[in-house]
Amino acid sequence: MKLLKTFFILVIIGALVGSAALVGIYFYIKPDLPSVTVLKDVRLQTPMRIYTQDGSLISQYGVKRRIPVKLEDVPQQMIDAVLATEDSRFYDHYGIDPIGMTRAVVNLILTGEKQQGASTLTMQLARGFFLTREKTYIRKVKEIFIAFHMEQVLSKREILELYLNRVELGHRAFGFGAAAQVYYGKTLAELNLAQMATLAGLPKAPSVLNPISGPQRSIERRRVVLLRMLDEQLISEAQFRAAAAEPVTARKHGAEIETHAPYLADLIYSEMVEMYGKEEAETGGYQVYASAPADLQLAARQAVVANLHDYDERHGFRGPMGYLWAAPEDFKNTSGFVIEPRPERADWTKPELLEALANVARIAPLVPAVVTQVGEQQAKVMDVDGNTHTLDWANLDWARPYITDSRQGNDPKLASDILAPGAVIYIRQQDDQWRLAQMPQASGALIAINPHNGAVQAVVGGYSFYQSQFNRATQAKRQVGSNIKPFIYSAALDSGYTVASIINDAPINQWNKATGVAWRPKNSPAEYDGPIRMRVALGKSKNVVSVRLLRGVGLNKTATYLERFGFEREDIPRDETLALGSGSHTPLEVVRGMATIANGGFLIKPYFIDRVLNEQGETLWQAEPVWACDPCDDAEAPVLDTAKQSDKEARLAKVLGVNVNTRAQSTNNPPAFKRSAPQVITPQNAFLVADMMHTGVQANGNWSKKTYWMGTGWRAKNILQRNDLAGKTGTTNDSRDAWFSGFQKDLVVTAWVGFDDMNRNLGRATRNQNLINRNPERFNWMGNAMIGSESGSHAAQPAWIRFMQQALEGVPEARVPTPPDMVRVRIDRTSGKLTRRTDHTTLFEYFVKGTEPTVYVLDDQINDPAQEDTKRTPEPEEIF
Structure with a gap:
């Protein structure tokens, strides 16, 4: 009895000491325990994803790759594989697995080594969120307390979903959704059992x-996972x-980019x-939708790339x-590509060739290649991928x-005039064929916008x-050349000129x-055509006019008008070269003016x-x-009380230059109001x-x-065969910049x-x-067959x-509508005056009501080109 009494006393003392120690440890690590609020509002560091207006992914920014998934979207077999491997008693414990913990303690006593961590899935999640992987006793104790705390605050479902989205899985993939994309380029639902077991x-490591x-280690680890699933009777032997x-x-996959638009994404x-700061922008999980739809963005890239190759090819092979x-x-060698040549082709094995080609920059759509054989033509x-092609x-x-x-x-x-075996070149695909190519040295740009609201398309x-x-x-900022002329002509119309005003197209010689x-x-x-109507002068891009x-109009008045x-x-010159486009502006500024x-x-x-989600x-x-x-269709937008906006909202409004109202826009519905843009010229002026x-x-x-004349942009109508287009060419002095x-x-x-x-x-x-023989049609000027400056x-x-x-x-033709207060009268083609004739010497012209001519042309003043021995005016090729 004395021994039994002593034993119980020791047990009680041990329990008291253990409890006191446990309480002491708790208060020691209490500052490290997360608050209930933190656990209930855990925010995953999710990269920012940028989409086109219609939802096609164009870029992803952030060091950590993460694709959040809901638990209901995770295949059951994926969940079974994770739980069987990491925590088979997940639903039976409260954050700490006593059986696993006991096994780990016994193993530690017997071996003296910390071989088994006994971490439950909840403990792993606690470590991942709040601790490090350092193997110390105090870290393990903290891990236990945090895991127990998490189980009190979160449901098993919430813990499991957090784990599946939070765990690190290598190659910057965090969470199983991202891992499926990084390793297999698939969603979780598309994985097979072997791939799920691999993930x-x-x-563990x-x-x-x-x-x-x-x-190889992955195969061995996959077998362990499959065995655990078999032991738990989650899969069959077969x-x-x-x-x-x-x-x-598996192979490494980038983000599942669907539309290539890096300039827009940047x-x-x-x-x-600028709104959030780099870290918040890259980890806040924002889904940003651009104003541009995927099809137009793709069409723009194809147009720029093809056009630069056409320019490059017509100027020759370097x-x-x-x-x-x-x-x-x-x-x-001027390319920067340096390889020590060998005397004979036989010295090169295929792996060596591929290794050499791998040193050449691969810039889409260009593909590095080596010439292995040259025939007659x-x-x-x-x-670089080891594929062979024939260039015809x-x-x-x-x-x-x-x-x-x-x-x-x-x-x-002959082909030997161009290439020799051993040559390292670029090739590209065009019309499903492989074509000799080179990196274009000229640059290009294209920007398209919706003129009604400024949405960049x-x-x-x-x-x-x-x-x-x-x-x-x-x-x-580049000199715009004749792209400035529509704005000059707008200033002239605003100053009392009409489209039928006669201007002398004659040389200027000013000292x-x-x-x-x-x-x-x-x-x-x-x-020089002598006296000429304004319409013809703009269409032919007459510099002196x-x-x-x-x-x-006046230099200062015109400059201010622009x-x-x-x-x-500061970009508008204060001299007469302004009329020829000596000012420098970006394509974005030019397209805004044209809008x-x-x-x-x-x-x-x-x-x-367009929107941020x-x-x-x-x-x-x-x-x-x-x-x-x-006025717009809807009532004017209400004025925001910016004092009630958060700092982030205010920054967004400042950067985008738009109204921002998070309270009125908590759903995916479009804004309820339209605000009117400032009207800077009259509708009649813009129409003319x-x-x-x-x-x-x-x-x-x-x-x-013999009244025929061609605008400098005549190819637009000729190729597109539409009657609702308007445009203006532009070329600067010495052809340093070309615009349309x-x-x-x-x-x-x-462009x-x-x-x-x-x-x-x-x-x-x-x-x-060679190109002319394959493109004999007179008007087939789209491409590298063009001749001249x-x-x-x-x-x-x-x-x-x-x-x-x-x-x-597929878009129906729709010309700019005629505004009110416009009249259309028949005028003499040469003088711009009213006429009673209805033949080829006349045409109908638009005027703002009250500005139409009031004087009729006299019969002896009528100029009939058909009666003159004139020659067709050559197609203009602008210098300005």
């Missing part, structure tokens, strides 16, 4: 057990054998970082980037030698974002006393972000653009300029009656081409008979046309 085995870094025999199919990313064997003695190549003559014959930007060598006759800032992150669509030099602006070509209009279209005051003409005179504000898909903010309407630009993109008059801006009623687009080196001009292309119509307009071909496919 379920990763939490993701860096060494993952199937990419350690495929399923076990089949899954265990599966080969490793613009949006920059705005989000030669291979290098040789792997038998390099010609006269070969000069074809060449065989092997690309139709995909080689463009490659006459490049000499300078304005000189090309003789047309090739597409933006491409260069050939490749991965070659150059400089966004030429929004950052490059400048200050410089001692005469200023002689010239037309291009240097042809633009200067005379500037003088008629600010109405959104051009910055004012297309939408009836309203200055809209371009924007890139949180991780749950709830709309946080919705763009509220200003609209080209006054747009109508003049309409004649600038087509052929006009009658050939047989134009629109259909609901879409305004500006630009030039070199990043502003001292380099676009040059000219001589006749390539590069200009807006040659270098930039083809990109605009290519984009519009896709953007307007």
Whole structure:
């Protein structure tokens, strides 16, 4: 009895001491225990995902890859694999597994080593959120207390869902949704049993057990997971054998990008970082929807890339980037690709060839390749992926030698004139065929916006974002050339001119006393029509007429007037070269100004972000653009009480330049109000300029009656075969910049081409008979068959046309509507006066009511071109 009494006393003392120790430890680690609020509102660090307006993923930003999944969306077999491996008694314990804990303690006593951690799934989650992987007793104690605390606060379902989304699984994948994408490029629902078992085995040691870094160890770990599932009777013997025999199919996948739009994504990313800061933007789980739809963004990229290749090809082939064997003695390597040539092809094995090609930058759509064989008019190549292709003559014959930007060598006759075995080249796909290619040296940009509200519909800032992150669509201020003329003509209309006003198209020779030099602006070509109507002058892009209009309006008045279209005051020259486009503006600024003409005179504000959603898909903010309407259909938007907005909301409003009201926009419904954009020119003025630009993109008059003339952008109508287009070419002095801006009623687009080196001009292309033979039609000018000096119509307009071909496919024709207070009267084609004749010497013209001519042309003043011995005016090729 004495011994029994002593035993019970010792037990009681031990229990008291243990309890006291437990209480002491609890208070010691209490500061590290998470609060109930934290556990109930755990926020996963989810990357920002950027989508097109219609929901196609274009980019993902954030170091941690995470794709949150709901528990109900996780396949049961995936859950079974995780629980069988990590915590088979998950639903039977309260955060600590006594059986597992006892086993670990016994193992520690017997071996003296911490081989078994006995961590439940809840304990792993506690460690992942609040602790480190350091193997210490105090960390384990903290882990136990936190796990127990979590079980009191969260349900088993919540804990399991957190674990599946939070656990680290290697290669920056956090959570099983991200791991499925990173390793297999699939969703969880698309995985087979072997792949699920592979992922379920990763939490133990993701860096060494993952199937990419350690495929053999991954197989062994997968077998362990499958055995646990078999022991728990979650799979059959047949399923076990089949899954265990599966080969490793994992490889690293990037984010599941659906639409390639890096320039657009970068613009949006920059705005989000400015709003939130880098860390919050990249981990806050924001879902950002751009204003651009996927199809238009894709069409813009294809148009820019194809157009730059066309320009590049018509100026000649600069030669291979290098040789792997038998390099010609006269070969000069200017590509930066350095490989020590070997004498013979036989010295190279296929793996060595692929290793050498892997050193060549792969910039889509360009694929590195080596020439293995050259025939009479074809060449065989092997690309960087080990695939072999045959380049036929139709995909080689463009490659006459490049000499300078304005000189090309003789047309090739044989494939050996172009390539030799061992040459390292680029190839690209075009029309399902492989084609000899090279990295274009010229740059290009294209931007499209909705003229009614400023929503950017597409933006491409260069050939490749991965070659150059400089966004030429929004950052490059370049001289705009004749793209400025519609705004000059708008100023003239505002100052009392009409589209039928007669301006003298004659040379200007003005002596400048200050410089001692005469200023002689010239037309291009240097042809002068004498007295000419404003409509024809804009359509033919007459330089001297633009200067005379500037003088008629006044330099300062014109410069100030241009600010109405959104051009910055400091970018507008205060001299007469303003009329020829010597000012420098970005394509974004130009397209915004053109939108004012297309939408009836309203200055809209371009924007890139349509809406911002949180991780749950709830709309946080919705763009509220200003609209080209006054009054708009809906009542005017209420004024926000910005004092009630959070700092983040205020930053968003500042960056986007739009109204932001999170309380009124808590759903995915569009804004309830439309705000009117400022009307900067009258609807009548905008209509008349747009109508003049309409004649600038087509052929006009009658050939047989000798009234025929062509606008500088005539290819637009000829190729697109639409009657609702308007546009303007633009080429700067020495062809350093080429532009084309134009629109259909609901879409305004500006395209630009030039070199990043502003001292380099676009040059000219001589006749390539190989291309002419395959493109004999007179009007087939879309591509590398163009001849002559590069200009807006040659270098930039083809990109605009290519984009519009896709953007307007299936869209009914719809011209800019005629505003009120307009009249249409018949005038004399030559004098612009009223006429009683109805033949080819006349035409109908629009006027603002009250400005139409009141004087009739006299019979002896009528000029009938059909009675004169005149020749057709050559097609204009602008210098300005």
